[in-house]
Amino acid sequence: MDTRVVLMTASALRLAISRMAHEIAEANAAAERLVLLGIQTGGVHLATRLSTELGRLLGHAVPAGQLDVSLHRDDLHQRPAPAIHPTNLPGDLTGASVILTDDVLFSGRTVRAALDAMHDYGRPGRVQLAVLVDRHGHRHLPVQADFVARKLPTRPGQRVDVQWAEDGGDDCVYLNPP
Amino acid sequence: MTWNRRHLLDIESLSTEELLTVLDTARGFKAVGNRAIKTVPALRGKTVINLFVEPSTRTRISFELAAQRLTADVINFSADTSSLKKGETLRDTARNLEAMNADIIIIRHSAAGAPHFLARFLQASVVNAGDGAHEHPTQALLDVFTIREKRGKLDGLKVVIMGDILFSRVARSNIWALRKLGAEVTLCGPPTLVPKVFEKLGCRVTWDVQEALRDADVVNLLRIQHERQRQSMFPGIGEYRAQFGLDRARMRGLKPDVLIMHPGPINRGVEIDADTADGDRSVILEQVTNGLAVRMAVLYLVTGNDPGFVRG
Numbered sequence: 001m002d003t004r005v006v007l008m009t010a011s012a013l014r015l016a017i018s019r020m021a022h023e024i025a026e027a028n029a030a031a032e033r034l035v036l037l038g039i040q041t042g043g044v045h046l047a048t049r050l051s052t053e054l055g056r057l058l059g060h061a062v063p064a065g066q067l068d069v070s071l072h073r074d075d076l077h078q079r080p081a082p083a084i085h086p087t088n089l090p091g092d093l094t095g096a097s098v099i100l101t102d103d104v105l106f107s108g109r110t111v112r113a114a115l116d117a118m119h120d121y122g123r124p125g126r127v128q129l130a131v132l133v134d135r136h137g138h139r140h141l142p143v144q145a146d147f148v149a150r151k152l153p154t155r156p157g158q159r160v161d162v163q164w165a166e167d168g169g170d171d172c173v174y175l176n177p178p
Numbered sequence: 179m180t181w182n183r184r185h186l187l188d189i190e191s192l193s194t195e196e197l198l199t200v201l202d203t204a205r206g207f208k209a210v211g212n213r214a215i216k217t218v219p220a221l222r223g224k225t226v227i228n229l230f231v232e233p234s235t236r237t238r239i240s241f242e243l244a245a246q247r248l249t250a251d252v253i254n255f256s257a258d259t260s261s262l263k264k265g266e267t268l269r270d271t272a273r274n275l276e277a278m279n280a281d282i283i284i285i286r287h288s289a290a291g292a293p294h295f296l297a298r299f300l301q302a303s304v305v306n307a308g309d310g311a312h313e314h315p316t317q318a319l320l321d322v323f324t325i326r327e328k329r330g331k332l333d334g335l336k337v338v339i340m341g342d343i344l345f346s347r348v349a350r351s352n353i354w355a356l357r358k359l360g361a362e363v364t365l366c367g368p369p370t371l372v373p374k375v376f377e378k379l380g381c382r383v384t385w386d387v388q389e390a391l392r393d394a395d396v397v398n399l400l401r402i403q404h405e406r407q408r409q410s411m412f413p414g415i416g417e418y419r420a421q422f423g424l425d426r427a428r429m430r431g432l433k434p435d436v437l438i439m440h441p442g443p444i445n446r447g448v449e450i451d452a453d454t455a456d457g458d459r460s461v462i463l464e465q466v467t468n469g470l471a472v473r474m475a476v477l478y479l480v481t482g483n484d485p486g487f488v489r490g
Contacts (some may be wrong), residue, residue: 084206
């Protein structure tokens with residue numbers, strides 16, 4: 001039985017990403033080298049979308065890459081080994097202003113792993129976090145997002161699922177169960 | 179992603195999906211080897227013991243380096259400097275190692291089934307690094323990884339395994355892996371070392387070298403396992419070389435894009451000539467590089483934890 005409810009429709013998502021891009025551009029007006037880094041796999045499409053929007057806003061390309069954090073997770077030995085996805089960096093991270101992106105921010109553990117994984121590649125000048133949905137109130141670690149499309153109070157047993165047009169279907173964010 | 183095993187004991191019991199999971203995971207780990215910082219913290223705080231009751235250089239070093247790149251602590255144990263020499267049984271040795279909180283025991287042993295034996299009573303994960311003439315799973319995994327990387331797929335490829343099949347655990351593991359992934363396997367060598375009974379594993383057996391090699395996409399050469407032969411199975415090294423050695427003349431009869439593989443150690447001038455081993459069709463050293471990635475993948479996968487884990 002499908003019990004999920006729609007949190008964000010395709011048009012809401014498009015407007016929210018556009019707003020996030022404006023906020024990122026404003027907050028990083030002085031940044032010398034701005035790059036986007038999507039956490040595998042949930043943050044990859046968000047990084048690409050923001051890259052397109054930012055390119056349009058700033059008049060120059062803002063490259064997007066992908067970062068796999070599975071080997072840096074702190075729950076590796078409490079669950080089946082997660083699949084490893086490719087890491088592709090948008091150039092040297094050292095000194096860059098990195099916008100780390102993910103679809104849902106919940107416990108903060110993925111972001112912790114991402115910070116560790118990133119430091120194997122270089123020392124960014126500044127790291128900021130952009131997420132589509134911030135499920136606040138459930139953090140296990142002191143991690144906060146800098147750019148958020150939708151902040152949402154949820155119960156621990158609920159799930160937020162993001163569907164991207166790139167993977168088939170329309171853009172949509174679901175809450176399951178309501 | 180299909181993997182719910184605590185051990186890697188053989189290829190025979192793996193499903194095609196499980197094989198592909200190891201190969202896909204290994205691809206991720208190969209990229210780690212190209213980074214400036216080549217270690218990842220996936221096995222931090224874990225203890226890996228190389229229990230090598232039969233000598234090995236390449237495999238032991240490869241497993242050791244794989245474990246180190248995953249940030250595990252590694253202990254090497256070799257039979258000739260151990261209490262096994264003083265009469266301790268394998269069971270007692272293994273239980274002692276486990277009492278020191280080993281998380282993974284990598285075992286090489288001259289007796290077929292030794293890893294399966296350990297897996298029956300150990301809480302630690304057991305990885306087979308070669309058991310007698312039975313299996314050498316990680317060698318087969320790195321071989322199929324190398325073929326897949328070069329050709330994109332295994333399905334429909336013609337793979338010839340040539341040499342001492344009878345005493346070769348590499349051959350057995352390779353046959354299982356190649357068949358499960360859809361390759362056509364031909365075995366070739368002297369009749370004493372390549373008995374017809376191997377056809378039961380879904381391979382073709384031929385003693386005609388020219389015919390075997392003609393349309394091969396991959397030729398995997400095996401060393402003569404002198405240490406496992408109780409008597410001489412063929413007249414002599416010179417004769418073997420003349421009949422089966424892959425030299426420049428035989429190479430001319432092969433497809434231009436054939437892959438020449440060898441699990442090592444190679445015996446130059448016996449099963450393979452220097453020209454062939456060092457030639458542009460040889461992927462022998464790439465196999466060694468890929469072995470590291472495959473072994474990292476195996477150590478990573480067996481330390482995952484799932485209440486639904488099956489033994490074996």
